[in-house]
Amino acid sequence: MPATSGQTTDMTNHASDALTPTEIVTRLGERGLAASAQRVAVYGFISGMGEQHLTAEELHRALRESLPTLSRATVYNNLAALADAGLIEKLDLPEGARFGRVPEPHVNLVCRECGDVTDVLVGDEAVQRLLARAARVGQFDVSVASITLSGRCRDCVTHN
Amino acid sequence: MPATSGQTTDMTNHASDALTPTEIVTRLGERGLAASAQRVAVYGFISGMGEQHLTAEELHRALRESLPTLSRATVYNNLAALADAGLIEKLDLPEGARFGRVPEPHVNLVCRECGDVTDVLVGDEAVQRLLARAARVGQFDVSVASITLSGRCRDCVTHN
DNA sequence: TACAAAGTTGTATTGAGTCTAAATACGGTG
């Protein structure tokens, strides 16, 4: 199964909306996170990544090109710290976790056949109301919300 | 971290709405799944489980009491088959997958501190409309939808 | 600059989930 095809393309990372180094340092400071070179690199890379969702290993490989001594543990540490702080999104999928930037409220579409993960933006109000109600009824202090649909993407439906 | 506390209590499995053996066999047949003793046991156990969500290992341990030779692989095989058929729900969480019965449209609340997983039923229409829109916009053939909130449950908020 | 707290590194280790090949059970057919 080509579980990861579709995510690994175009690692070149020059999306127009990548954060500037200054913005990155500021945001980290706001959450009480130190601005180590490694953390800045991880966050910067993801913030300029587009809609893709990459695995920790893929990010490690990509980041090692500019930071050759970057360790696997550090990548995992920082992904956890950034996700806890709400600066990036962590997706728990059957084949392992994937990480991406945090866009507007959205729904994740995961294709079971090709493994592709895409986002669909949805109207704010509907989601917010739904989630707020669930949190209230369940007496829950929500920190992260995640909506995921799994099935077959358009390409896989038409092709097979 | 007591990651699994709260799920492992009361394995005794006598919820009032457990399916009868006949119902189980029928439902399996409808989806083209053979009614092996092991599969019937797995499905039967989960259908009578209440709102809990257990790991594959927890289910394996519980089921072994009545089926001592039941292998780990078989539990995994059947959980995958049942989840694919939509007869049970699979939840991909950071610490591993958990399985439960499929109730009405609902939101899963996952506590990061005690690991507890609970469901909140939500009005059908709101969710359905939201998911339908996402599927249409993303040109996606949906088979499973999952809404998960993570944060702190009421007990953990008041206790710490 | 100096110091405690936070972060990093590389390696060893864990453990959920998968794979394999041989044995067995299922369900339809004559």
Added chain:
DNA sequence: CACCGTATTTAGACTCAATACAACTTTGTA
């Protein structure tokens, strides 16, 4: 009911994403 092809089960070996550890380095602050 006896048969056969297919699906399923089993036990154990194996994979590899993710974590733990302990020594070392950097960051933020006074």
